[in-house]
Every structure is written in structure tokens, then in C-alpha cells.
Amino acid sequence: MADEEYSLPSSFQDFYLFDESVEEFAGTLTEHLDPLVLNENLFVQYTGSIIDQFQQDSDVSSDGGALAKQNQDVLRLETYLMENAALAHALYDELAKHYELREVDYWSATGMAEILGKYLDQESVGFPYEVSYREHLSSIVLPEFDLDDDPKPIDLAIRDRLLNDEGKLETIDTTLQAFFREHEIGPPPTETMRRFQGSDMWDPEDRTAEVYEADARYIVPEGSDSPNHERADPIPLDESSIDLILTSPPYWKKRKYFTDEGEKIELGQETAVEDYVSNLVDALERWKVFLRPTGSVFFNIGDTFKNKSLQGVPGLFAQESQKRGWTIRNEITWTKPNGVPSPVDDRLTSRHERIFHLVQNDDYFYDREGYIDIYDTGSNPTDVWEIAHDRNTGGHLAPFPRELVQRAIALGCPPAVCDKCNTPHRRQTNKDMRGLMNETSEAELVEHLIKYEYYKLSPRRDQAQRAIKKFFESDLNSTHLRAIQAVGISDAGKAMEFQDGAGNNDETIEEYAEAAKEVLGGYFREFTFPQRQTVGWSSCSCDCEPVPGRVFDPFAGSGTTLTVAKELGYDAFGADLDVSHWEDS
Structure with a gap:
């Protein structure tokens, strides 16, 4: 194919978009596997004086290996994988599945060795792969030897080498297990999320995280007029200043957070479920003034059994919020693989809750593309989130999983906003x-x-x-x-x-x-x-600097929402009747 006036792809590999995780994996695997493979014993089948063959100049690798330094880069496994994208991604995907099964005690380190042998020990490969690793090394190394016959590709014996070296097998296995735990099992690292979400333009150390002592049912912006409210708890947040409200209120009749007279008025202790739902939506109406026009609410709510029957709290909440003019964009099912054990024996144990995504307008901010990138969901992410409760969450009674916060922020909070016209920065893709x-x-x-x-x-x-x-x-x-x-x-x-x-x-x-x-x-x-790739972020034409996206949790508790938001580069605020949990954290 002739090269034309535009610098478009000139080789097969130029067409492939390399996954960042696969690139990192190639480097990690190379660091641990090359010392096992690229040594003088690899080539002893061709000559007994391998080092002499490679001492044509004095630039021999210092670790005693047989390969001249000028050849080391091209011989590296990483070089081969980066030049053979289809095989690299297939190897990565199979190892990722292997280590996902390892999390539930299937397979062992032997399985890892088998997979590496399957992909890297082949004498030759067929479509869509271009050249085997053995052929790759042989084409570079064997011409250095004066061989009469046309030899077969070098036999790497990677599987056998690993199985015969328990120390090396354990080291590589432990390294890869940690790698895939970080990249494929559970949410990605915070820095990766920041980069995908565009919030890496801000330094988390400079971000705000504050909780105000106030009752979420009665909060109003400080200094605002509230003639229609019998009670008002002012907090220092402006109108139209919040991009995402993410919260989980006390559930109905589940527990009492306060004693003495406080329990008489506490949200969640209403006599009738209808009163509880009405109070929740009243509070939601109070919060509306804080939201920007493009803002969203992610509202986590659970159900309650009374007289052996579920009360249908999530459904009642959805109906009442719709009556008040809210649009429900999603009813997300949060499934919990490690929920609290139940003593009942005449029904199944509850292991899910609802998260409602509510908006005021059609033009709300929503970063579906960024969410897909972060959680690798494929082109159609679903409304079912399997998220375990966090461990070691201290003494707070209802810890909010960090991943739940991360997912809601990824979808609903812009990385930057114009504080003058309230326009969020939106992702632009190719x-x-x-x-x-x-x-x-x-x-x-x-x-x-x-x-x-x-x-x-x-x-x-x-x-x-x-x-x-x-x-x-x-x-x-x-x-x-x-x-x-x-x-x-x-x-x-x-x-x-x-x-x-x-x-x-x-x-x-x-x-x-x-x-x-x-x-x-x-x-x-x-x-x-x-x-699909991100090519930039749209913004307004106002002559002013943008501000970070802002997150608010009206039932802040121990402050998980605020902590996660700040780590991701957003400003975060909260309210709670008892700020001691936040102060302790």
C-alpha cells in the first residue's frame, strides 16, 4: 500500500488502539519474565559458546546474560507485545479472567503458567496474530550464529521454566494478582479515575470538604429569604452552586440515631410510612435551590419490613417525587454480595437497595462515556451495580461504599463548571x-x-x-x-x-x-x-476561570461522600445533625 499525502496508518499495528492497562501489563510482565527467558541458557541448544558469539563488541549485558545491550530493547517481551496488539490483548483478557476466578479460590499459580505458555510458547501463530514470540526472538538472535541448517524457532519453554522455579513462579503470580486486582477487580485507582473524568486538572489537596451542623429537612442557603418555611437551618452554600447531590437518608424504622427527645422528631421514626416518604420529598424540595440547572440527585433508599411485609418505600418515594415535578432518569439496583446476615428463616435475605437518579431539566450533565471508560462496561452500561460494603469503616452504623460514590460522581458531576453562567464542561469524543x-x-x-x-x-x-x-x-x-x-x-x-x-x-x-x-x-x-476517544471538553464563552464540580451530601454521616469527592478533585460539602462522625474521621 502506497503512502499518500496524509500521515495515516502505514502498518497493520497502526490501526489498533492499545488499551492503557494492556500497555502497563506488558511492562510489568516483561520486568519479571525477561530475566527468566533471556539468558545464555536459552540458546545453548545452538552453541556451547554463546557468550563468545555475542562478544563481537565489549558492550555485553552486565547481568551475565548473553545479549548485547544494543539488542536488549528489541528482544524485550514488551517490544513484542506492543507490536502484536491482538495477541497482547487476548493474553491480557485471559489472565484477567484467571485472576478474577482466583479471587474466589479457583485455579492456582499453575494456571497462570499454563496461560503464559499457551500464548508465548507457540512455534507459530495464525490470524489475527502476526508472529509468535518464538519466531520474533529467533529472527533476531539466530542470524548471529553460524548455523548450517535452518533451525526451528527457539524453544522458550516458559511454562516448564516457571513450574520448575517455585520462587520465580510465586513472584510473578503475586505481581500479576496485585496488578489485576488493581486494574480489573473492583474500581480502578483514584488517579486513573481522575484522568478519565477530566478532574485531574485540579489538585485534590486544594479542594474543599466541609460538613455543616444542620437538619437536612430544613436547610436553606445562608442569607436567603425563606418566608414559606416554618423552620430554616441556614448553611453557607449559595443557590445554584451544587452539581451533584448524593445521599442516603435514615431508613424508615430501621434504627434510632438519637435518644431522649431527639428521637421524637428524628427522620425515619415517623409512625406512618407515608409521612416518612412525604418528609423525604419535602427535604428534596429544600435541596432543589442548591442545585445548578444541570445538576443531578442520586438518592439511595432502602425498604423496610413491617408485620412481615415489605412496605414498598422506594416505590412510594418515586411516586411522590414525580408528583413534585422531578424526573426519574434511572432506578439503579445496588446489589450487595456481603450484606448483613439475617436471622429470618421464612424468606430470602435482602441483598439489594435502590438508587434513584433524579433531575430537574432535560439538559442535565451526564458523562456516560467517561463511566464506560472507567468501569469497562461495554457500550451499554446497565442499571445494576454490584458493590460490596467497605470493610474497616469504623464505628458509623451505615457506611456508604466508596465505589458507589465514585460511580455516581463519574456519571453526574462535571470536572469543571463556569460559576458565572453555570455551564458545565462536557466531554467531546471523536x-x-x-x-x-x-x-x-x-x-x-x-x-x-x-x-x-x-x-x-x-x-x-x-x-x-x-x-x-x-x-x-x-x-x-x-x-x-x-x-x-x-x-x-x-x-x-x-x-x-x-x-x-x-x-x-x-x-x-x-x-x-x-x-x-x-x-x-x-x-x-x-x-x-x-x-471512541476523548478529544476535548466543551465550555462556555464567559471571560472567567472555571471552578471544580461540587458535590453535596445532606446526610453526610462519617463523610464518605465528601472524602471520595475530594480525592477525585471535586469540592464537597455536607450537612448532618451530628458532625462528630465527620470530625472523628
């Missing part, structure tokens, strides 16, 4: 192309396509791999690729017209697209759906 095509010249658009690698496809998709193979086996070039991009953006599948610098329609783009279709057949569509 899938949102229509406006860009209408507003830019062809040269600018092509530059944009290249910069954000719109041609990148998933190394995990078999169809994408076959599409790339057909592309490189053909006479298609970057102009055809550019035409494919144009066709794929329109709803009807018809080519949209590009304009050249003079403003004239370039109708030949349709001809190139048709030519590509004839060659690629059904695989044509693979190039019209590039891997």
Missing part, C-alpha cells in the same frame, strides 16, 4: 463529528482525524482484525480511508460532501468510498465506527 464536518475545511478536518486517530480499531474485535487485513491486502490507500470516514458519519450511509479550501464540493470522495466498499465488502463498516 464520535461527535457532524458539527465538526460542517464547521471546518477539508484540510483542518483531515488534520483532526489524524491527530485523534479516528482510524483506530479495537484489537479485541475479530471483525475489525479481518477488516484491517483486507485493507492491507488491497490497493486501497489513505484517500480511500478518508472517504470511508466521510461515509460512516452520515445517518443514511451516504457520503457527506467534503469541501476543499476554495469552498468547492469534492465529489470524488464518493467515488473513493464506493471503490473501498467494493474491495472491503461488509468490512467497510468497521472503519466507519472508530474506537
Whole structure:
């Protein structure tokens, strides 16, 4: 395939969008596996004087290995994996599944050795993989030897080497188990979340986290008029200053948080469930004044048994909040694998609660794309969250899981907001192309396509791999690729017209697209759906600096919501009748 005027992909691997976790995995595995594989014993089958062969110059590796330093980078397993994306991602995915099963006591370190052997000890590989690791090393090393015959690829024996070296097996196993625990089992590290959410523009150390002593049922902005309220607990928060309210109120008839006369008026101790729900929604109405127009509420609420029957509290809350004008965008089911044991023997143990996502307007902030990136949910994340209660949460009676807070913030809180006009910064991706095509010249658009690698496809998709193979086996070039991009953006599948610098329609783009279709057949569509990537964040035109997104928990308790929000780079505020839990934490 000839290289055209635009610097688009020139090799098979150029088309693949490498997963960041797979890149990190390649480096981690290399650090521990290379010393086992790349040593003089590996090549003893070809010569008994391996070191002499590589001492053509004095630059020999200091660890006693046989490989000259100038060859070490190209011999590294990491180099091979980065040049063979499909195999690297397949190896990563199988090890991730292996270590997920290890969390529930399936398999053992032997299974890890078997998987590494399966992917790295093959003499040759077939499509979609390009070259085996044995062939890769052999093509570099064997020409250094004066061999009469055409030898088979070097036998790495990685599985056997690991199984025969218990110390090395345990070290690699422990390292990979920790790696996959961090990257695939449970939520990702905080820094990774900050980067995906765009909140890494702020230093968490500079963020605010404050809890005010006040009753959530009666809070109002400090200094505001409240003629319609019989009681008002002012707190130092402005109107329209909060982006996300995330809270979990006391559940009805579950426990008493206060004694003496406090218990007579405490939320959750109402005689009738209807009164409890009405008080909750009254409080929700109070909080509305704090929300920006684009703000959201994530409201966690559980049910209660009375006279052996569930009272349907979540459903009553949903009905009442809708009557008051709230829109319920989701009823999320939070399943709890490690809930509190139940002594009852005539019903199943409850292991779920509801989280309602409520909004006031249609134009609320929502970062579904960022959520998908963080939690690797695939293109259709669901409304079921399996989240265990956090362990070692101290003495507070109803700890809020950190992951639940993280998920709600990822979906509902912008990384930055204009404090003047309340416009949140919204994610822009390479899938949102229509406006860009209408507003830019062809040269600018092509530059944009290249910069954000719109041609990148998933190394995990078999169809994408076959599409790339057909592309490189053909006479298609970057102009055809550019035409494919144009066709794929329109709803009807018809080519949209590009304009050249003079403003004239370039109708030949349709001809190139048709030519590509004839060659690629059904695989044509693979190039019209590039891997989604973030290309920037939209903002307003106000002449002022943005502020971090702001989170508020009216029932702050020990302050889990505030702590997590601050760590992620947001400002966080709370209210509670008893601030001692927050102060202690």
C-alpha cells in the first residue's frame, strides 16, 4: 500500500488502539519474565559458546546474560507485545479472567503458567496474530550464529521454566494478582479515575470538604429569604452552586440515631410510612435551590419490613417525587454480595437497595462515556451495580461504599463548571463529528482525524482484525480511508460532501468510498465506527476561570461522600445533625 499525502496508518499495528492497562501489563510482565527467558541458557541448544558469539563488541549485558545491550530493547517481551496488539490483548483478557476466578479460590499459580505458555510458547501463530514470540526472538538472535541448517524457532519453554522455579513462579503470580486486582477487580485507582473524568486538572489537596451542623429537612442557603418555611437551618452554600447531590437518608424504622427527645422528631421514626416518604420529598424540595440547572440527585433508599411485609418505600418515594415535578432518569439496583446476615428463616435475605437518579431539566450533565471508560462496561452500561460494603469503616452504623460514590460522581458531576453562567464542561469524543464536518475545511478536518486517530480499531474485535487485513491486502490507500470516514458519519450511509479550501464540493470522495466498499465488502463498516476517544471538553464563552464540580451530601454521616469527592478533585460539602462522625474521621 502506497503512502499518500496524509500521515495515516502505514502498518497493520497502526490501526489498533492499545488499551492503557494492556500497555502497563506488558511492562510489568516483561520486568519479571525477561530475566527468566533471556539468558545464555536459552540458546545453548545452538552453541556451547554463546557468550563468545555475542562478544563481537565489549558492550555485553552486565547481568551475565548473553545479549548485547544494543539488542536488549528489541528482544524485550514488551517490544513484542506492543507490536502484536491482538495477541497482547487476548493474553491480557485471559489472565484477567484467571485472576478474577482466583479471587474466589479457583485455579492456582499453575494456571497462570499454563496461560503464559499457551500464548508465548507457540512455534507459530495464525490470524489475527502476526508472529509468535518464538519466531520474533529467533529472527533476531539466530542470524548471529553460524548455523548450517535452518533451525526451528527457539524453544522458550516458559511454562516448564516457571513450574520448575517455585520462587520465580510465586513472584510473578503475586505481581500479576496485585496488578489485576488493581486494574480489573473492583474500581480502578483514584488517579486513573481522575484522568478519565477530566478532574485531574485540579489538585485534590486544594479542594474543599466541609460538613455543616444542620437538619437536612430544613436547610436553606445562608442569607436567603425563606418566608414559606416554618423552620430554616441556614448553611453557607449559595443557590445554584451544587452539581451533584448524593445521599442516603435514615431508613424508615430501621434504627434510632438519637435518644431522649431527639428521637421524637428524628427522620425515619415517623409512625406512618407515608409521612416518612412525604418528609423525604419535602427535604428534596429544600435541596432543589442548591442545585445548578444541570445538576443531578442520586438518592439511595432502602425498604423496610413491617408485620412481615415489605412496605414498598422506594416505590412510594418515586411516586411522590414525580408528583413534585422531578424526573426519574434511572432506578439503579445496588446489589450487595456481603450484606448483613439475617436471622429470618421464612424468606430470602435482602441483598439489594435502590438508587434513584433524579433531575430537574432535560439538559442535565451526564458523562456516560467517561463511566464506560472507567468501569469497562461495554457500550451499554446497565442499571445494576454490584458493590460490596467497605470493610474497616469504623464505628458509623451505615457506611456508604466508596465505589458507589465514585460511580455516581463519574456519571453526574462535571470536572469543571463556569460559576458565572453555570455551564458545565462536557466531554467531546471523536464520535461527535457532524458539527465538526460542517464547521471546518477539508484540510483542518483531515488534520483532526489524524491527530485523534479516528482510524483506530479495537484489537479485541475479530471483525475489525479481518477488516484491517483486507485493507492491507488491497490497493486501497489513505484517500480511500478518508472517504470511508466521510461515509460512516452520515445517518443514511451516504457520503457527506467534503469541501476543499476554495469552498468547492469534492465529489470524488464518493467515488473513493464506493471503490473501498467494493474491495472491503461488509468490512467497510468497521472503519466507519472508530474506537471512541476523548478529544476535548466543551465550555462556555464567559471571560472567567472555571471552578471544580461540587458535590453535596445532606446526610453526610462519617463523610464518605465528601472524602471520595475530594480525592477525585471535586469540592464537597455536607450537612448532618451530628458532625462528630465527620470530625472523628
